[in-house]
Amino acid sequence: MGKVLAGITMSLDGFINDCNGDVSQLYSDFATLRETEVLQEAIITTGAVVMGRRAYDMAEGDFTGYEFQAPIFVLTHHVPEKAPKGENERLSFTFVTEGIESAIEKAKTAAGDKDVTVIGGADIVQQCLRAGLVEELQIDIMPLLLGEGLRFFEHLAASQIQLERIKVIELPAGRTELCFRVIK
Amino acid sequence: MGKVLAGITMSLDGFINDCNGDVSQLYSDFATLRETEVLQEAIITTGAVVMGRRAYDMAEGDFTGYEFQAPIFVLTHHVPEKAPKGENERLSFTFVTEGIESAIEKAKTAAGDKDVTVIGGADIVQQCLRAGLVEELQIDIMPLLLGEGLRFFEHLAASQIQLERIKVIELPAGRTELCFRVIK
Numbered sequence: 001m002g003k004v005l006a007g008i009t010m011s012l013d014g015f016i017n018d019c020n021g022d023v024s025q026l027y028s029d030f031a032t033l034r035e036t037e038v039l040q041e042a043i044i045t046t047g048a049v050v051m052g053r054r055a056y057d058m059a060e061g062d063f064t065g066y067e068f069q070a071p072i073f074v075l076t077h078h079v080p081e082k083a084p085k086g087e088n089e090r091l092s093f094t095f096v097t098e099g100i101e102s103a104i105e106k107a108k109t110a111a112g113d114k115d116v117t118v119i120g121g122a123d124i125v126q127q128c129l130r131a132g133l134v135e136e137l138q139i140d141i142m143p144l145l146l147g148e149g150l151r152f153f154e155h156l157a158a159s160q161i162q163l164e165r166i167k168v169i170e171l172p173a174g175r176t177e178l179c180f181r182v183i184k
Numbered sequence: 185m186g187k188v189l190a191g192i193t194m195s196l197d198g199f200i201n202d203c204n205g206d207v208s209q210l211y212s213d214f215a216t217l218r219e220t221e222v223l224q225e226a227i228i229t230t231g232a233v234v235m236g237r238r239a240y241d242m243a244e245g246d247f248t249g250y251e252f253q254a255p256i257f258v259l260t261h262h263v264p265e266k267a268p269k270g271e272n273e274r275l276s277f278t279f280v281t282e283g284i285e286s287a288i289e290k291a292k293t294a295a296g297d298k299d300v301t302v303i304g305g306a307d308i309v310q311q312c313l314r315a316g317l318v319e320e321l322q323i324d325i326m327p328l329l330l331g332e333g334l335r336f337f338e339h340l341a342a343s344q345i346q347l348e349r350i351k352v353i354e355l356p357a358g359r360t361e362l363c364f365r366v367i368k
Contacts, residue, residue, distance in 0.1 A: 012323065012347065012362075013337030014198045139196065143347040143364055145340060153197030156329060163196065163327040165358040174349040176362060178196075180327055 002047055002111050004104060006118035006125045007138035008152050009175075015149035016122050023058075026142050029173030034067060038169055038177065046070055047114025048107035050100075052124035053077070062086060063093075068117065071110040075103045075124055100127045122152050129161055134182050137163065143174035186231055186295050188288060190302035190309045191322035192336050193359075199333035200306050207242075210326050213357030218251060222353055222361065230254055231298025232291035234284075236308035237261070246270060247277075252301065255294040259287045259308055284311045306336050313345055318366050321347065327358035 009026045010016050017023045033039055049068045053076040063072070063086030071092045079095040087093060094110075096103040107116040118128055128134045139152075162183040169177040193210045194200050201207045217223055233252045237260040247256070247270030255276045263279040271277060278294075280287040291300040302312050312318045323336075346367040353361040 012364075013340070014335075141362065143349045143362075145337060145345050145347070147341060147343070151198075153329060156197070157331060159331070161329050163329070163358075165327045165354075165360065168352055168354050168360055170349075170352050174347075176349065176352055178325065178327075178360060180196075 002045070002108075002113055002115035003135045004108070004116045004118065004128070004133055005136045005138060006120075006128050006134045007140065008120055008122065008125055009140040009142060010152050011142055011144050011146040011149075013145045013147065014151045014153060015146040016120075016152045018146045018149040021150075025144060025146065029142075029171075029175055032172045033175065036171055038171060039067065042117065043067055043069070045115050046117045047111025048073060048116050050075065050103050050107050050116060050118045050124070050128075052121050054121050054123075055119060056080075056084075063091060066091065068119075070114075071107070073103045073107045073110070075100060100124065100131060100133065104128065104133045122150060125152075126156055129156065129182070132182075132184055136166070137180045137182055139178045139180070140171075141176045141178065143176075185292075186229070186297055186299035187319045188292070188300045188302065188312070188317055189320045189322060190304075190312050190318045191324065192304055192306065192309055193324040193326060194336050195326055195328050195330040195333075197329045197331065198335050198337055199330040200304075200336045202330045202333040205334075209328060209330065213326075213355075213359055216356045217359065220355055222355060223251065226301065227251055227253070229299050230301045231295025232257060232300050234259065234287050234291050234300060234302045234308070234312075236305050238305045238307075239303060240264075240268075247275060250275065252303075254298075255291070257287045257291045257294070259284060284308065284315060284317065288312065288317045306334060309336075310340055313340065313366070316344075316366075316368055320350070321364045321366055323362045323364070324355075325360045325362065327360075 049072045056074045061084040069090040073094045084093050163180040166179045233256045240258045245268040253274040257278045347364040350363045
């Protein structure tokens, strides 16, 4: 059985997007990042992906050439009318309207021995953390200050979440990945 | 000429004390930390220390056995009536009422070829950053969530501060030190 991982990229001052909802500064290194061993390994070990509706919409439903070639479970209130692009033998879409527990459960079944990777946004990762569904939390810190925007660590009851640092990875472009085990 | 370094310890969610102003959870590793090579080296390379009045008061003016045995410059509005404890040939106190530029300038002179270490609190480190006085920023992240308290990165205009990651150090007890060059 694989693990459930959740990852988020934030600025050093804790924001996951800027005051306009823009994430481009946080992913300015995306082309480089895709080539790293860390992401290549994540792609191999990921058996299913869970994402929120916003992340899905940000890709405009087009997952052609998407890095994770695995079943994707999109947590949403309403199933989009338009079919997503980019489906193939490995990459399929399931829209889950019954809540995060159901999305994770379905993803676990699909992933088999591999990991389930929750790629956000913030809201879905927070839901997973609160519900005790995450085993590993990966916080990528970019060496910049956004000053304002959406904070990742907001409305999270500290007492619910105990962390143990597992490893720290220095990635290109100043990106630092802090990996924590979530202690239950 | 040495550098001006500023360091701060914060929780993963960005707080430098909890809702009661307590810092004990952030320094639960203090005894261990003192023994690390990193702190031992910092002690050697530090030629002068700048701290705010709150940090001074938190030590209750008693610096007997203080890790930094160097001239200490305390930024304050009012010079305390009671003389501090712990002064010796190497460790002396200067109370600076003319503002942060003056404190840093005096500390630089005292430090000579060694570094000036600004040890906080948040307010003084922020003042240093805003005034462009810091060359290296060390953010220690502890693997815990405080949920509320005083945020370090608050009221800092992002546009003023450009950072470049220099190194990342994994310290005991899950403490991770991110070192940044402040680009001017």
